[in-house]
Amino acid sequence: MIPLAFDYARPDTLDDAIALLAEKGEDASVLxxxxxxxxxxxxxxxxxxxxxxxxxxxxxxxxxxxGDELAVGAATKHRDVVDSAEVATEVPLLGAVARxxxxxxxxxxxxxxxxxxxxDPAADxxxxxxxxxxxxxxxxxRGRRTVPIGEFYTGVFTTVREPDELIVEIxxxxxxxKGWAYEKFTRRSNDWAIVAVAVSDDRIGLVxxxxxxxxxxxxxxxxxxxKSIAEAAALAAExxxxxxxxxxxxxxxxxxxxxxxxxxxxxxxGAR
Amino acid sequence: xxxxxxxxGEPTSADVEPRQLLAxxxxxxxxxxxxxxxxxxxxxxxxxxxxxxxxxxSCTVLSxxxxxQSVTTMEGLDGASEGRPxxxxxxxxxxxxxxxxxxxxxxxxxxxxxxISHDDDLDERKVREGLEGNLCRxxxxxxxxxxxxxxxxxxxxxAQKSEAESDALRTAPAFSRGEAGx
Numbered sequence: 001m002i003p004l005a006f007d008y009a010r011p012d013t014l015d016d017a018i019a020l021l022a023e024k025g026e027d028a029s030v031l032x033x034x035x036x037x038x039x040x041x042x043x044x045x046x047x048x049x050x051x052x053x054x055x056x057x058x059x060x061x062x063x064x065x066x067g068d069e070l071a072v073g074a075a076t077k078h079r080d081v082v083d084s085a086e087v088a089t090e091v092p093l094l095g096a097v098a099r100x101x102x103x104x105x106x107x108x109x110x111x112x113x114x115x116x117x118x119x120d121p122a123a124d125x126x127x128x129x130x131x132x133x134x135x136x137x138x139x140x141x142r143g144r145r146t147v148p149i150g151e152f153y154t155g156v157f158t159t160v161r162e163p164d165e166l167i168v169e170i171x172x173x174x175x176x177x178k179g180w181a182y183e184k185f186t187r188r189s190n191d192w193a194i195v196a197v198a199v200s201d202d203r204i205g206l207v208x209x210x211x212x213x214x215x216x217x218x219x220x221x222x223x224x225x226x227k228s229i230a231e232a233a234a235l236a237a238e239x240x241x242x243x244x245x246x247x248x249x250x251x252x253x254x255x256x257x258x259x260x261x262x263x264x265x266x267x268x269x270g271a272r
Numbered sequence: 273x274x275x276x277x278x279x280x281g282e283p284t285s286a287d288v289e290p291r292q293l294l295a296x297x298x299x300x301x302x303x304x305x306x307x308x309x310x311x312x313x314x315x316x317x318x319x320x321x322x323x324x325x326x327x328x329x330s331c332t333v334l335s336x337x338x339x340x341q342s343v344t345t346m347e348g349l350d351g352a353s354e355g356r357p358x359x360x361x362x363x364x365x366x367x368x369x370x371x372x373x374x375x376x377x378x379x380x381x382x383x384x385x386x387x388i389s390h391d392d393d394l395d396e397r398k399v400r401e402g403l404e405g406n407l408c409r410x411x412x413x414x415x416x417x418x419x420x421x422x423x424x425x426x427x428x429x430x431a432q433k434s435e436a437e438s439d440a441l442r443t444a445p446a447f448s449r450g451e452a453g454x
Contacts, residue, residue, distance in 0.1 A: 005289065079326075
């Protein structure tokens with residue numbers, strides 16, 4: 001399978017990339033690792049006229065502690081997140097979830113910013129970033145702005161990113177001493193989650209339970225009110241609109257998310 | 273668009289369409305046919321090559337993304353042509369009968385080369401996790417896993433004695449148990 005024809009540029013600097021994106025706007029897609037974008041283009045669900053390759057910009061590949069936060073460059077590869085000592089110490093959930101993305105070859109190419117931008121409701125990392133209370137840093141011709149991850153997604157494959165804006169960084173509050181867990185249920189070992197649940201410090205992110213990654217708000221409120229884990233986890237599907245497909249019905253996912261939420265909360269609380 | 277890619281230590285260059293996939297560059301432009309295209313959907317791993325030393329699926333990399341970089345295919349391993357000693361991974365695949373139809377083998381071998389170079393203390397569980405991105409529909413993986421362990425200098429029989437233990441690990445994935453932060 002071969003994508004429709006497009007033009008390609010690999011700018012040498014972040015400034016050049018942003019200038020080019022401002023010029024091309026909606027005609028362009030940003031290419032980093034390409035492991036979400038290229039498959040979509042190969043089956044011709046996507047056909048951008050122009051690709052701006054930021055995958056090799058050293059300015060966008062870094063992991064560093066900055067004050068109370070960990071800053072991760074948007075083009076940082078999943079494998080570098082998995083291997084990072086800073087991630088393991090400061091935001092261990094992020095490394096554990098990145099380790100479940102695809103397989104080793106996919107993790108060697110796919111990037112954190114790419115999976116955030118792609119906005120697939122079945123992707124692991126957006127839900128983990130919701131549980132981690134992360135912030136997305138966007139840069140465009142009007143300068144930089146930051147968007148809380150909870151306000152970033154608007155629907156399946158859609159976000160508040162403007163066509164001339166580039167995701168340049170993900171910022172995550174340091175939480176190394178807090179309980180966390182990731183429960184992912186798949187049919188095959190390297191597959192997308194049928195449902196997954198990320199927990200960090202009683203914030204709960206759900207994978208594949210609606211058109212975007214979402215928080216299990218009713219469960220979070222119940223925990224805050226002192227309800228038991230079992231009582232709180234039973235509310236995990238409240239407000240969610242899970243998809244129905246060959247992997248599971250709405251009823252199946254509704255049940256599954258409660259089970260996984262209970263397990264994740266038990267693990268997270270046990271690790272405290 | 274002109275690309276310059278070092279393939280198996282030799283400089284190559286060509287004028288390619290940006291939409292050309294690296295797998296097609298290797299097979300059709302350069303003419304090296306060991307890299308197989310299986311599923312063409314980033315799943316099966318038959319097209320795995322090393323890109324600047326990392327195992328990647330060349331059906332999901334554009335040739336232009338590999339411009340000015342270095343690719344190693346199965347043909348580039350020692351012993352692929354006459355007069356050179358056999359590469360330890362291919363030798364181990366032969367001695368341990370790690371292939372049947374052979375279609376997945378180049379990808380398996382390239383993943384194994386990358387895995388061994390990135391981890392000098394492999395065990396069976398790590399090998400199985402490391403080959404997660406390579407599908408084989410013939411052998412059931414056991415001999416492939418043995419071959420990788422042999423190539424890594426490990427005793428595959430010692431590793432297989434602990435299979436019951438690794439079965440337990442597979443049903444309780446480490447990633448969900450909070451251990452990475454412990």
